[in-house]
């Protein structure tokens with residue numbers, strides 16, 4: 683990679699993705715066997731800037747940084763001078779002047795992480811922007827699949843629901859295609875993007891056709907905050923046609939695993955019993971894998987090893 687930032691999966695080669703996943707896998711094993719703590723990033727200071735709400739991503743970046751011995755400064759827009767009329771670029775230049783070793787940013791604007799990277803002297807990590815990219819989510823999803831199936835290449839993965847407004851879907855389509863998985867997207871016409879970010883993605887309208895032969899069924903939330911009103915008829919109608927129930931899961935392989943980046947809306951895109959199924963559902967495993975994945979990303983970027 684010719685930059686020291688992680689803005690999108692689109693900037694990574696397959697070998698760079700595998701390098702991150704290999705280290706993430708090592709960290710996942712270490713975390714599993716006890717309360718792992720290292721001083722690999724001791725003395726480093728990481729700023730987290732979340733301009734949009736977050737539960738999993740913000741917490742796991744913080745935990746990952748602390749597990750590696752770094753200090754975290756969490757900056758919140760609602761408690762900042764943005765409310766006094768300071769521009770985003772002045773805010774970033776101000777924070778940059780304090781000398782952080784990395785900046786983690788989530789923003790609703792398409793180009794915000796790249797814009798911030800242009801102003802900062804340290805690595806910038808995108809924690810989700812607009813509907814475009816959420817690279818660490820796709821990496822933790824890939825780690826979860828790899829640990830479950832032992833590989834990514836050759837898996838058939840269905841990504842279902844609100845594809846058009848999902849940065850998770852976008853980053854996953856790019857990553858999975860780069861690593862040789864077969865990607866199906868299943869969505870009603872109104873929630874399907876006009877074009878896909880990766881070659882070879884196959885689009886379906888029906889869960890029955892799209893789920894056939896799938897190893898992984900990844901469900902997405904309807905992101906109403908980014909949607910024009912009226913795109914989805916009603917939650918009940920959506921659940922009837924696209925909500926993942928045991929009945930629809932039976933269209934996939936008997937060994938198929940269920941994934942969801944969270945936050946979930948039970949009874950809309952997924953049935954609660956399916957989400958809680960200890961055999962089939964990897965949803966909490968995805969959350970767990972967020973920490974080692976972000977440890978690997980910060981380790982490699984801050985050490986200049988990516």
Ligand code: NCD
Nearest residue numbers: 738739810816903943944945
């Ligand atoms: C998602 C996000 O914020 O991009 N969640 C996450 O980070 N795990 C998906 C969503 O908001 O639906």
